[in-house]
Amino acid sequence: MxxxxxxxxxxxxxxxxxxxxxxxxxxxxxxxxxxxxxxxxxxxxxxxxxxxxxxxxxxxxxxxxxxxxxxxxxxKTSGSGLTQINAITGEVINSPPATQNTLISRGGQVVGxxxxxxxxxxxxxxxxxxxxxxxxxxxxxxxxxxxxxxxxxxxxxxxxxxxxxxxxxxxxxxxxxxxxxxxxxDTGARGIHGQAPTTAFRGLGEGVFALIDNSRADGTLSLITNIRSGTEKDDPTLEFGWTLAGQPGVIRPPNDNNHNNNHTIVGTQAAAVAKSLTRDWHPRFRALFEQMNEAEAAFWKITCSxxxxxxxxxxxxxxxxxxxxxxxxxxxxxxxxxxxxxxxxxxxxxxxxxxxxxxxxxxxxxxxxxxxxxxxxxxxxxxxxxxxxxxxxxxxxxxxxxxxxxxxxxx
CATH class of the missing domain: 3.50.50.60 (FAD/NAD(P)-binding domain)
Structure with a gap:
């Protein structure tokens, strides 16, 4: 041919x-x-x-x-690697040394x-x-x-x-x-993507963070975010992203029982669910949701081959x-x-x-x-x-x- x-x-x-x-x-x-x-x-x-x-x-x-x-x-994010924090109390759960950080790639940094x-x-x-x-x-x-x-x-x-x-x-x-x-x-687990001005992340500092909420009766809820180095973290015109993920049954998008529903962008609906799920989180993290760009919020299915x-x-x-x-x-x-x-x-x-x-x-x-x-x-x-x-x-x-x-x- x-x-x-x-x-x-x-x-x-x-x-x-x-x-x-x-x-x-x-x-x-x-x-x-x-x-x-x-x-x-x-x-x-x-x-x-x-x-x-x-x-x-x-x-x-x-x-x-x-x-x-x-x-x-x-x-590029340096720091000590992935830090896990209790989302309710704000206390650090685990902060492994950088040598054990599987997120690190080129130049000893997390690159995204x-x-x-x-x-x-x-x-x-x-x-x-x-x-x-x-x-x-x-x-x-x-x-x-x-x-x-x-x-x-x-x-x-x-x-x-x-x-x-x-x-x-x-x-x-x-x-x-x-x-x-x-x-x-379709694994049944669900997530919400969110974005907020960089200033909303000041309560965390630089690094890769996982906020873990094990207080729920219906399963674990967690958030992961990558807060980068440099002057951009202090630029209020820029936005960083976060991903909220829940075990099956924790995050419930509209019409979730329809397996043909791909959970494309739903804006304020997704933002409202994210705010509701995290209302009891530590005040240190509230700005991530209170200042979020609601138009960019989106549900997503966690799938796997x-x-x-x-x-x-x-x-x-x-x-x-x-x-x-x-x-x-x-x-x-x-x-x-x-x-x-x-x-x-x-x-x-x-x-x-x-x-x-x-x-x-x-x-x-x-x-x-x-x-x-x-x-x-x-x-x-x-x-x-x-x-x-x-x-x-x-x-x-x-x-x-x-x-x-x-x-x-x-x-």
Whole structure:
């Protein structure tokens, strides 16, 4: 199949955009289909913690000057590592030494970036290749060796040489490709993302903090936040984020019994629930909720792929999946986004090598994707399965979740 026909990408999330950035630098034509109407259609979610592996993957894709801008945009937090505090009394529960802090990555620091800022950098040079309000519902292989993306409105894309499903936990490509082997389970645990001016965090100081509320009869409620160093922590025009998470039954979003409810941004409703849940917390933490930007508050489901790891399916040379479409993870350990960017870097490298090896070389010539998706899936399954296991194991301790493949609902 001549790669003058574009690589089709479903979804414009982090992994998809980083992959697109890689394809653009390699001279490989591509097209992105995103169901949202724009980048700012809905809230961008909590700040991403970047591991050493995640940073290395991003650096392997971006040009040196672009990565430097990305790095400059990242917040860096030093301090003693994760500090756990009793949310009711304000007393420190546990503050492990930095040498035991698994959150630390490059330069002995905790490194993070807002999802929206990362998307903006990854999308540079790619925006003209995005078709908005285009929800991909499946695909069709063509007799000429290509593939078509199918859309919710009944239309189809132009023929592509390859289709990448990067549209998240509700991917329609993933179950079709894997014959329903790829599953995303609803653990029952819920969370609320929130943001507040940096001045609201002065009661904590610099570092990564987990506020733990074990006083409730219905389960544990916890909040995690990363308060960064530098002058930005004293700039009232900036906002830091926090994530409130509860064991199953603690946080109850509206219409929660509807498993098709994705808990997208609900603004003041989510803010009101967060304030109600934390009304008995220590006064030292009240500003996080009293000063929150209510418009940015959002519910989210805590989901996870099959705990045993990424399953195998019969490879289809013209279709594969990346990111949450391949391996959804709980927020425990901050592994999801880091694994997703590793997918993008790996697949982008394999496509670049195949393109150059067939004489494409970025000049718009030929290319042969034979074996590329099989090699990608083989390598991805190893590190992604390890990450899913780590994430699920941590979530069983942190959120009290248990997945039974026979009874746990899927999303």
């Amino acid at each position: 001549s790669t003058t026909k574009p690589v089709l990408i479903a979804g414009a999330g982090l992994a998809s955009l980083l992959l697109a950035h890689s394809l653009r630098l390699s001279g490989i034509p591509f097209k992105i289909f995103e169901r949202d109407a724009s980048f700012v259609f809905r809230a961008q979610g909590y700040r991403l913690r970047l591991s050493s592996e995640g940073l290395a993957a991003i650096e392997s894709v971006l040009a040196p000057d672009t990565f430097q801008r990305f790095w400059d945009k990242c917040g 970036i807002a999802r929206g800022d990362a998307r903006k950098i990854f999308a540079e040079g790619c925006s003209d290749h995005i078709e908005w309000s285009r929800e991909v519902t499946g695909y069709q292989l063509t007799p000429t060796g290509g593939v078509l993306a199918l859309f919710a409105d009944g239309s189809t894309s132009a023929e592509g040489s390859l289709l990448i499903g990067g549209e998240g936990i509700r991917s329609r490509i993933a179950p079709q490709l894997s014959h329903n082997r790829l599953k995303v389970y 099959t705990p045993t790891g990424v399953p195998e399916w019969e490879n289809e040379a013209r279709v594969t999946v990346i990111g949450d479409a391949a391996h959804s993870m709980t927020p425990a350990g901050g592994l999801g986004a880091n694994t997703a960017v590793r997918d993008a870097a790996l697949l982008g490298r394999l496509l670049r090598e195949a393109w150059g090896g067939s004489g494409g070389g970025g000049g718009g010539g030929g290319g042969d994707w034979a074996g590329v998706t099989a090699e990608y899936e083989r390598e991805m399954r190893v590190y992604a399965s390890e990450a899913v296991d780590q994430s699920y194991s941590a979530a069983t301790r942190q959120f009290g979740v248990r997945i039974d493949p026979e009874t746990t609902p899927t999303v």
